[in-house]
Amino acid sequence: MALVGSSLGWAPATQAHSSSRSSLACSGQENTRYVPGLTVVPRSAVTRGNVTYTCTDRPGHTLAATSTIAGVSPHAACVGLKHSRVRETLHYADGGTSVIYYPTSFGTRILGINTSHLEGTVIAGRYKGRGAVRNIQSLGGELPTACLTPEGLQYFTVRANLQIDGG
Template sequence: MGGRRGVAVVLGSMVLVGSAAVWAPAGQAGGREGVTCTGSDSTAYEPGLSLVPRETRIDVRARYACTVGPGRTVDAVAELHGVSPGASCLTVNSPRGHEVVHYADGWRSVLVYDAGTALRVAGVNAVELTGRVVEGRGAGQPARRTVVLLPEQSPTDCLTPDGVRHVGGGTQLEIGPA
């Protein structure tokens, strides 16, 4: 693996693995099972990201494989809708949002993210959202969503009137026992 994409994959993997190391494994803390989901997402920005920070709506569609208990994994799909008060091609500033995860076993989780940070390294954005599950599987437990985003368009699109409108990347969702 070489070039920019290879560096991005390595950096993204390091961020996701590092974030997983600081949370308790699913089902091992507090007597309540946690959930760990890994997968990919596609993120759309409206308006598109440019070099000028501005309020931006963020819409995400994700596909996960979720460990919901010891030795038990189910597929899931999710939609996340949020806002960043000052997003640009350089950063996604304090994103906040609402995610609904639909598990293949019929359960769902409704999450509210009320804090977020972003880090940009070598053209790759790593975004971490923290919040809690307000309904469904994991209700009352803290949640953390980490995503490593790669532009699907040329970085020079930051200079166009439409800006960067779509990115994709790897994601990890952790619902940890309270």
């Protein structure tokens, strides 16, 4: 019994705090812009987005967060975004932050529906070192015919889901 008591007394604070091992699940709405707009011909495009999330880090506990997205896709087109490099910076309502780097991602646009899947790692802040997966899906903010214009599809609003692994 004394051994158990002394073992518990020596546990580091990060092990004693239950949320340090919890995962984070977020869902929200993202407004994304591509410059230049996406067309049927692949070309390099810069991605910028803003997200408003509601997150859960343990049962019964929600936390609001906002996020900024910045990325580059060297082969972006309306029919797919290949090899995008994206950085997401989350700002939690309690003042904390997380920076996630997604080195590659894949997205498609079929029948006007945009889908993207990103996998990466939290590189700074809360949850540093943990894996992250981000999925988005939506109808475009502009008509699919925008892909046929020289300006291309420039913006859309999506439903975003983010999962950060537990430790």
